[in-house]
Amino acid sequence: QKEVEQNSGPLSVPEGAIASLNCTYSDRGSQSFFWYRQYSGKSPELIMSIYSNGDKEDGRFTAQLNKASQYVSLLIRDSQPSDSATYLCAVNSGAGSYQLTFGKGTKLSVIP
């Protein structure tokens, strides 16, 4: 059973701070990793993908992947109230499969 674990939160940070969201996964063979943002009652919206160990930056977002530790994280710099949402970690096991396994998500609240 492939598992993706996230701290459900809520994680509260003040506006302008760095928010750090973490995710671990059970399938050591996993190859592709995604962060989605989900506002209440809405669909998952892709923020970033990461495939290789290390950091990947896109604007205020940085994804970090450590395959040896089976750990992926998302940093949000200069957090804004509009970043308040649930952040979903999703993992693709590869090996010809594009099926995503999602974590339950971490609810982020950015306090003005």
Added chain:
Amino acid sequence: EPEVTQTPSHQVTQMGQEVILRCVPISNHLYFYWYRQILGQKVEFLVSFYNNEISEKSEIFDDQFSVERPDGSNFTLKIRSTKLEDSAMYFCASSIQETQYFGPGTRLLVL
């Protein structure tokens, strides 16, 4: 920017009735998916579709479910005899390869 669209946005049905949820994937995408999210729970994979056939399905996707691409643009999910526990948000997604883009979802309520 191209988007995945889904209709209807909300569907209310009686237990035992058939429902069809519709999706229009992004036009140049090759892979199509259905996921569901029961209220307060995680997003769960149902099925993937490629080259006019199912490529993967989960344990949830039993004989009550079917998918079809009836024409060059639509992708449908049919639930033949709905149960109370089918009440959920159903998301369609599409991709060229691994990176999936989700539609806005259909909220299904089975009474």
